[in-house]
Amino acid sequence: MPRLLQRTRRPDAAAPARARADDAPLTLPPYEPPSHPMDEKIKQKLASMHTGRETDTSRRQVEKHLAKSSAYLSETVGSINDVLYTRKRSLAHVAEKRRARGQEDKTEAEITLEEYVAELDTTITQLTDSSEEAVRGLIDCRAELEDHREVLGKVLEGLNAQVPRPEPRAPKTKERPQRRRAAVSDDEDDDAGSGDAAEEDEEAEEGQEDLPPLVGIKELLEAARKTKSDEYDALTAHQRYALNNDYIAFKKNWHDSLHPEDQVPLPDPSTWFDEHGRPTKGAADPNDDDDLVVEREIIDLKCPLSLQTMKIPYSNHQCKHTFEKVAILEFIRSNGGMAKCPVCSKNLRITDLYLDEVILRKIKRAAEAATRRGVDDTSDIEPEEDADASMIIGKSTNIKKERSRARHQMEDIDDEDDD
Numbered sequence: 096m097p098r099l100l101q102r103t104r105r106p107d108a109a110a111p112a113r114a115r116a117d118d119a120p121l122t123l124p125p126y127e128p129p130s131h132p133m134d135e136k137i138k139q140k141l142a143s144m145h146t147g148r149e150t151d152t153s154r155r156q157v158e159k160h161l162a163k164s165s166a167y168l169s170e171t172v173g174s175i176n177d178v179l180y181t182r183k184r185s186l187a188h189v190a191e192k193r194r195a196r197g198q199e200d201k202t203e204a205e206i207t208l209e210e211y212v213a214e215l216d217t218t219i220t221q222l223t224d225s226s227e228e229a230v231r232g233l234i235d236c237r238a239e240l241e242d243h244r245e246v247l248g249k250v251l252e253g254l255n256a257q258v259p260r261p262e263p264r265a266p267k268t269k270e271r272p273q274r275r276r277a278a279v280s281d282d283e284d285d286d287a288g289s290g291d292a293a294e295e296d297e298e299a300e301e302g303q304e305d306l307p308p309l310v311g312i313k314e315l316l317e318a319a320r321k322t323k324s325d326e327y328d329a330l331t332a333h334q335r336y337a338l339n340n341d342y343i344a345f346k347k348n349w350h351d352s353l354h355p356e357d358q359v360p361l362p363d364p365s366t367w368f369d370e371h372g373r374p375t376k377g378a379a380d381p382n383d384d385d386d387l388v389v390e391r392e393i394i395d396l397k398c399p400l401s402l403q404t405m406k407i408p409y410s411n412h413q414c415k416h417t418f419e420k421v422a423i424l425e426f427i428r429s430n431g432g433m434a435k436c437p438v439c440s441k442n443l444r445i446t447d448l449y450l451d452e453v454i455l456r457k458i459k460r461a462a463e464a465a466t467r468r469g470v471d472d473t474s475d476i477e478p479e480e481d482a483d484a485s486m487i488i489g490k491s492t493n494i495k496k497e498r499s500r501a502r503h504q505m506e507d508i509d510d511e512d513d514d
Contacts, residue, residue, distance in 0.1 A: 129309045132257040141254070141312075145247040154240060161237050165341035168226045168233075169348045170452055176352030177456070179219045182212050223349065227374055230345045231336055235327075238335070242323040249319035250312060258306050332372035337364035340412045344449070351453045355460060396458055398422050399437050408454035411447040414439050417454050424448075 144150050189205050201209070327335070336342040343364070350361045369375055398405050398419035407420040416438045418426075424445065427434045433444050 129311045132259055132309060133254050133312065138251065138254055141247065141251055145244060145251060154243065157240055158237065161233050161240070162341070165230055165233050165345070166449070168230050169341070169345040172223055172226045172345060173348035173352045173452055173456065175219050175222055176349065177355070179212075179215060180352060180355055182215055186212050227345065227349075230342055234336055234339050234341060238327055239323075242327075246316065246319040246323060249322070250315045253310060253315040253319075254312070257309055332368040332374075333365060337367045344452075347453050351456060355456070396454070396461055400426055405454065405458060408451045408458065409448045410451040410454065411436075411443055411449070413443055413447050414441040417451055420448075420450075 186205075186208050189208060190201075193202065193205065346364075346367065347361060350359075367375060396404050396408075398408075399416065400422040401419050403419065405417065405419045408417045409420045409423055410417045414436050416436055418437075423443075426437070427443060427445055433442055435441070436443050
């Protein structure tokens with residue numbers, strides 16, 4: 096063993112004393128406002144942070160992580176509520192079979208299952224609420240990140256607006272007299288010179304009193320952040336979250352997992368928060384308005400480009416249309432990175448695309464329903480020789496693998512855009 100490592104293991108008598116010294120609280124001197132404006136070198140460094148490429152790269156990385164976190168939360172809320180719906184459906188099926196046999200009393204197994212479902216409902220409700228709160232927190236972080244450049248710009252404006260101060264006079268140094276001055280006139284000249292210097296110092300001090308006080312970078316930064324924070328807090332919950340794409344995706348996945356078998360329309364975003372800004376959980380009642388029944392339309396699971404049943408559905412933030420991933424990527428790339436939506440002519444870029452978890456679950460459900468009906472030839476689901484594993488019935492893990500694979504493919508797309 097090296098002697099250096101051996102030496103570190105030996106007890107050191109002075110170690111406790113050093114530990115006590117290190118544990119002592121560090122006392123900082125009181126804050127003093129700046130006495131002179133920031134020099135040009137520091138301003139240039141701040142300017143490079145404001146407009147520099149390195150800062151933009153770091154900001155994009157943070158935005159990418161925030162977007163992934165929102166996507167994971169959106170996928171999770173759908174998955175856990177899918178589990179809850181499945182368990183509730185199993186419980187309802189058990190009760191229906193019991194009543195069909197003419198039994199009124201619940202069996203012990205049914206009571207156990209009922210207790211389990213009630214406990215699961217409570218747990219998933221808590222997880223859903225915490226996930227919804229986490230999504231809003233990520234949106235708040237992204238808003239603060241987007242304001243970062245403007246905040247630095249305000250700091251630079253404050254520094255550039257500061258009035259320069261006169262340079263401080265060098266302190267007088269005492270010199271050892273070399274010889275005695277014999278002439279009285281020389282002494283008089285020295286007295287006159289010192290008097291003039293004193294008058295100049297007094298004039299300089301009077302001039303500084305007329306200048307506005309200097310504000311440090313810390314104060315400028317806090318003031319700029321406070322201004323942006325107040326502007327953001329003044330927005331309503333609807334403006335902050337209900338119009339945000341990440342929250343919309345989260346809400347869609349949540350709503351679809353609660354109504355997987357009937358096409359209950361998603362409530363209008365204006366109803367997602369109450370007057371106090373708290374999220375609501377209510378869904379639209381299809382029996383309240385006949386117009387809502389009309390909205391219960393069969394969603395076309397075929398890609399408008401390939402005209403085949405979608406396997407990896409990609410929607411976008413510009414319109415409501417969904418496409419097969421490979422088809423829409425090839426279509427956009429063949430048009431130089433931006434193309435018109437084939438359905439509504441909205442401009443689409445690769446960065447506008449995202450894996451649509453809601454449509455992906457609908458594809459799986461349609462395949463399961465077609466298999467249960469024993470339908471081999473259907474307009475919605477067309478079996479193919481190389482059918483994707485996610486379409487196979489009874490293998491719930493396959494849909495998770497498909498989501499994971501599609502998510503990694505989307506990350507590769509993001510990396511290409513960053514390059």
